[in-house]
Amino acid sequence: MLLIINSSNSDGEPFNKLLEKVMATYKLSTQTLSKMSNCSEDMILGLLNDTLDITKYSQSVISEFQQFIVLLSVGFESIGSNERVRGVVDHLIQNMNFSADTLALFSKLETQDVHHFLENPESLSFEKRYNLATTTLFLHYVCKP
Incomplete structure (x- = not known):
């Protein structure tokens, strides 16, 4: 058919x-x-x-x-780049059970930086957003089945 x-x-x-x-x-x-x-x-x-x-x-x-x-x-x-990264961070926290502490440690940031990013991405410097983005995207890739 x-x-x-x-x-x-x-x-x-x-x-x-x-x-x-x-x-x-x-x-x-x-x-x-x-x-x-x-x-x-x-x-x-x-x-x-x-x-x-x-x-x-x-x-x-x-x-x-x-x-x-x-x-x-x-x-x-x-969807802007900050929102895409926020979606990845949310996925890692909500679905993969990562903590903000863990993401901060992997990203070489402070835990409060991760929380600030989730509340308002623009509150972080470009360098911190870049570190969080590249780290979380790599973690997301590594954690894929």
Whole structure:
């Protein structure tokens, strides 16, 4: 069974056009997107061409990929770098059970610096934000399953 996927974003833009735009803007190949999302290139090409054999893929896999593309598109355009880092720090604290003390020690900062960053990122110097960002992003990478 071949189905034409005709979903669109909030602006009414068809999903395949959004996917095309993300690929062109960030120079991403289907192979790269496949590795980033853990989705098959065949599925990505089916979505890109606006035709997809839905019997081959679960709706949740398709939906998760579509959300991933929207995040790449809208997320990188509308979420500032401090907010992205704050999201990583929150994830490490909330989901990975890191303490602010632990993150501070890894980042060579004071615990209060981590708390201040979470309250107001601009309250820290650029150097401290950079140290926290690079450290927490590396910890996030290391902790991935």
